Each structure stands twice: as structure tokens, then as C-alpha cells.
Amino acid sequence: MRLRKKKNLDERLELVSSLLINKNENGKIILSEVFPGMPSESQVDLEIGCGKGSFAIAKTALHPERRYLAVEKISDVVIIALEKAVEEHKPNLRFLISDASVLPEILEAKSIDTLFINFCDPWPKARHHKRRLTYRSFLESYKKFLKPGGKIEFKTDNRDLFDFSVEEFKACGYKIENLTYDLHSSEFANENIMTEYEKNFSEKGFKINKLVARFE
Numbered sequence: 001m002r003l004r005k006k007k008n009l010d011e012r013l014e015l016v017s018s019l020l021i022n023k024n025e026n027g028k029i030i031l032s033e034v035f036p037g038m039p040s041e042s043q044v045d046l047e048i049g050c051g052k053g054s055f056a057i058a059k060t061a062l063h064p065e066r067r068y069l070a071v072e073k074i075s076d077v078v079i080i081a082l083e084k085a086v087e088e089h090k091p092n093l094r095f096l097i098s099d100a101s102v103l104p105e106i107l108e109a110k111s112i113d114t115l116f117i118n119f120c121d122p123w124p125k126a127r128h129h130k131r132r133l134t135y136r137s138f139l140e141s142y143k144k145f146l147k148p149g150g151k152i153e154f155k156t157d158n159r160d161l162f163d164f165s166v167e168e169f170k171a172c173g174y175k176i177e178n179l180t181y182d183l184h185s186s187e188f189a190n191e192n193i194m195t196e197y198e199k200n201f202s203e204k205g206f207k208i209n210k211l212v213a214r215f216e
């Protein structure tokens with residue numbers, strides 16, 4: 001995602017800093033500290049590559065009883081999500097500005113119920129496939145923080161990435177459920193929340209692929 005550098009980014013980030021996750025002195029994220037007002041047994045969802053945040057904000061409105069961590073590596077993008085979220089005062093939504101590759105090291109083990117990967121970068125060249133967030137080394141690393149029985153919900157318009165990812169999920173022992181090559185015409189359409197990329201691509205006539213992969 002290419003964006004022009006935002007003006008006054010540091011000042012703007014400072015204004016929304018209450019929504020940003022701080023690691024503790026050991027460099028870890030402790031959920032009870034991130035969501036002090038929320039019951040420790042409440043579900044925890046994680047989104048990697050949240051972009052401008054519309055999916056995260058809609059999800060947390062729909063499920064105020066669940067805790068939600070939204071991760072995005074580009075500050076110029078996530079500032080838009082943060083400024084939208086701060087207006088809505090959501091106690092169950094917090095953001096981390098970071099590359100996803102560090103998550104297995106900084107999240108509590110077996111703490112995440114659902115991981116959302118929406119329209120991740122497709123990295124079309126074969127020599128870049130290792131960078132795909134559904135490449136097997138990533139899928140293996142997610143097992144560290146997923147709860148047993150936890151799941152990954154993955155959406156993309158890119159059929160090549162989707163087919164590749166199905167094989168990667170299988171190779172890593174995930175059980176695939178609810179696979180569709182046309183989400184918006186499927187039985188799962190009613191419960192679907194569209195992301196920014198999803199709106200954009202579906203308006204251009206692209207079909208949206210989705211699967212749920214369970215870690216047992």
C-alpha cells in the first residue's frame with residue numbers, strides 16, 4: 001500500500017497513544033494490561049495487516065464482549081484507523097504498530113482465539129512467496145499464540161495466493177472449513193464484514209475467496 005507520508009505523524013500518533021499497545025519491560029504483550037477493564041476469559045481476536053481499520057472497528061462494534069488486537073506495520077496507514085477508533089471510544093480495541101513476524105515472540109502463548117488475515121500482500125513472484133503471511137513458516141509460527149481449537153480466517157481476491165495458501169494450511173496440519181471462491185454469493189455472505197480492499201476489489205468485479213483454517 002503506497003501512501004504519501006502523513007503530515008505531523010508523530011503528533012497525531014501521540015494524540016491516539018491511549019489506543020496503542022505498549023510492550024512490558026520484557027518486550028511482551030500482556031493482555032490483562034492491554035485490556036484492564038475486560039474479563040480475562042473474554043475471547044481475544046487478532047488481525048494482521050489491519051490497514052485503515054474498518055474491519056477491526058466494525059468487528060469490535062459487533063462484539064463488544066471480545067478483545068481485539070489490530071496489527072499494522074505502516075504508521076502512515078494505521079493512523080487513519082487509530083483516529084477513527086479514538087472517536088468511537090472502544091475499550092475492546094487496541095493497535096500495535098509492528099511487523100507481524102515478531103508476534104509469536106511477544107504474544108502470550110496460546111492466547112488468541114481467531115486470527116484474521118485480510119487481503120495480505122500477494123507477493124506474486126515465486127522468489128518472494130516466503131514473504132506471504134500464509135507461507136508455511138508464518139503458519140507454523142502462528143501456532144505458538146493460537147489457542148488449541150483456535151482458527152485463522154483468511155480472505156483474498158487473489159486466486160493464485162488463495163490456492164497457494166490452501167496447500168500451505170494443509171501442509172501445516174490446519175483443518176480447512178468453510179472454503180468459498182465467491183464469498184459474496186455464498187452462505188457466509190450475511191455475516192461478512194467487508195474490508196477496504198474487499199470493497200474496492202469486489203466493486204471492480206473480482207470474486208472474493210475465503211477460508212477458515214482450524215488449529216487442533
Ligand SMILES: C[S@@+](CC[C@H](N)C(=O)[O-])C[C@H]1O[C@@H](n2cnc3c(N)ncnc32)[C@H](O)[C@@H]1O
Pocket residue numbers: 001048049050051052071072073074077098099100101118119120121195196197198
Ligand atoms: C493489501 S493491504 C490490506 C489492508 C486491509 N487488511 C484490507 O483488507 O483492506 C495489506 C496491509 O497489510 C500490511 N502488512 C503487510 N505485511 C505486514 C506484516 N508483515 N506485518 C504487519 N502488517 C503487514 C500492509 O502494510 C497493508 O496495510
